Amino acid sequence: MTPSPSEPTGWARLLRRIERWAGRSADAEDLLQTAYVRLYTARATSEVKEPAGFIYRAAVNAGIDHARQDRQLHDRFDIDHDGALLRDAAPMPDEVLASRQRLDRVREGMAKLPPRSQEIFMMHRLEGLKYREIAERVGISQSAVEKHIARAALFLTDWSEGW
Structure with missing residues (x-):
């Protein structure tokens, strides 16, 4: 039942x-x-x-x-x-748009850097190479690598200000 x-x-x-x-x-x-x-x-x-x-x-x-x-x-x-x-966990559409705009702004700024500074900055930021490794690859002193990266970072910070 x-x-x-x-x-x-x-x-x-x-x-x-x-x-x-x-x-x-x-x-x-x-x-x-x-x-x-x-x-x-x-x-x-x-x-x-x-x-x-x-x-x-x-x-x-x-x-x-x-x-x-x-x-x-x-x-x-x-x-x-x-x-x-x-x-x-997914970003909101307006956050995605803002991130893309900031990335475009940074790309524009990267294009304004001297080619050598671009190369060294990318090696450090994207490839994760240490200053010593970059210096050996490029054939310059570690101090020169530090100056290229510092100038690039300062320029990009100023360039992206307000974005």
């Missing part, structure tokens, strides 16, 4: 069992309702021999499914303990 949602003792007994598994009564009620929907759906295509067992297993499976979805949601977004969305 199927415990009916309208039958208080059967519903309450299943609810207590699911509460013990789920830990929270609000979650348990949602899981139990989901399980009943799954039971009625399953009965449309086949015979369910143990409805109470089916309902319990369906509620547990629904709880596992919800936990997986929550985990995926937590991985994609910053979510606090109550499940409230704090912040999407």
Whole structure:
């Protein structure tokens, strides 16, 4: 015999069992309702021999499914303990546009630098080379490398001021 949602003792007994598994009564009620929907759906295509067992297993499976979805949601977004969305990790469209504009401004400034300063600055910033390594590659002193990088950084800072 199927415990009916309208039958208080059967519903309450299943609810207590699911509460013990789920830990929270609000979650348990949602899981139990989901399980009943799954039971009625399953009965449309086949015979369910143990409805109470089916309902319990369906509620547990629904709880596992919800936990997986929550985990995926937590991985994609910053979510606090109550499940409230704090912040999407992706930048806002206006932030993307502003970053692109700043990058374009820096590129314009880089084009205004002497070619040797451009080369040395890029070797340091993009390739991550140390001053000594750049000096060896280019064939100048480490002091000259420091001056090229300092001039380039100062120029680009002034050039990008206000952007």
